[in-house]
Amino acid sequence: MAKGITSRATDYSKWYGDVIAQAELADYSPVKGCMVIRPNGYAIWEAMQRELDARIKATGHENAYFPIFIPESFLTKEKEHVEGFAPECAVVTHGGGKELEEKLYVRPTSETIMYAMFSQWIQSWRDLPLLINQWANVVRWEMRTRLFLRTLEFLWQEGHTAHETFEEAEAEARKMLGVYQEFAETVMAIPVIPGKKTDSEKFRGALHTYCIEAMMQDHRALQAGTSHHLGQNFSKPFDVKFQARDATLQHVWQTSWGVSTRLIGAVIMVHSDDHGLVLPPKLAPQQVVAVPIWQSEDDKAKVTAVVKKIEDGLAGRVRFKADLREQYKPGWKFFHWEARGVPLRLEIGPRDVAAGQVVMVRRDTGQKTTLTVESFLEKCESLLAEIQQGLFDKALAFRKKHTHVMDSWQDFTKLMEGEEGFVYAGWCGKVTCEEKLKNETKATIRCIPDDSHPEPGKCLVCNEPSRRRVIYARAY
């Protein structure tokens, strides 16, 4: 068994930390609550950025960069927003050895500083829509942190747009949620449920919030992305106005949306196993690793020649690495690359060279296949695609298996005290029911799912009439 990795069944939380440590994705930092993203982890983030950035640009958005410091007066302009964020902000009081006249908040998100600029940039309806995205770090002073899932500082992408009408902003918020869903499912191989947050779970300052929710292997929910329709809640205090087609002066309708390095945590918790990290090929820094095996110098020359041939054959198509280090034995390398989640491993020894073959091992299934070098070179990309799809299918089947349709409070509490899972059940719409639910079961309404057809029933908590089922679960 894998050294240094606690099994999921023994201690899920310890397993999560062990996988990160063994794969060298991140380290705890000297600063409490912060993390260091190591090269292996950062390479995953870069792959995500590459894929998502292309999608953001393809939908007409442009990248820009705004300051990390926000004047205190900006943050306090939107009442609900400041109530939501002020308690968890880091504040700079001194600079250049002097106390500042106005405190500077380290951005917890950039709505305020961006919209102060938007108000200067927008004059006419011809300036709309304004479609901006930024890749940045943000800081939120969380009480309890976990690597990738919740740290004081994290990396993310935040899109901010301004539109002429409610309908346009609504369409934008919806569109970007769709982009997130497609990204999560095709790149990260994580099936997600798109839906809408209840008022108590929405972003402070938004009209309403859309989200995608994913199920982890401990059956808990993780919010994988959010998209907010901000209405005119920010354009009014920040005076973001434009002269409309009918010559009247109006406030813009806005959206904001983001995903963060938290998604790396999701990838780990959805796909990995007791041997360590399992990465979807599209995110893997190395998609194929070759481990050569030899005894004699003569073997060594022949084996390395085949490795070179494969390297050349894959160049420009597949991210390939040959592990030619001589201080480690093949067995050690097998475990090493397994813990790092490399999708495909090739074992190439004298026997294989003689037969013109390689031994190929899939990280996701452990399946070993012997095939000719030519055939491997030909099939490599389709195999990676197959693994990508296989991971998604597996995660989807897992989610379905642990998703239940329920009507009884007793059944629900029993499930939450045991194996947990996603539950489709009715909700009357009252906040008091959400609070009672949270206090008694630690579960929350994750979202009002898009796929939930109106279905008259009764509220899981109070038994009063409900018009549709929502998703209940415990969440990260």
Added chain:
RNA sequence: CGGGGCGUAGCUCAGCUUGGUAGAGCGCGUGGUUUGGGACCACGAGGCCGCAGGUUCGAAUCCUGUCGCCCCGACCA
């Protein structure tokens, strides 16, 4: 901020009860033999025992304080 645990070599930990000046395994360096699922031998480097006081002839060990970290809860992407 509550509850629980832990700070001794890069990592995992032993030593502490009953004070006598620091150990193991892994890892690391050098040389050699090895190489199809975590190789072996030899030699070697590496620690003011989290920090600060106190008790004592003498403290990793006893006492007081303090700081930090991890896990579980309340808040959150």
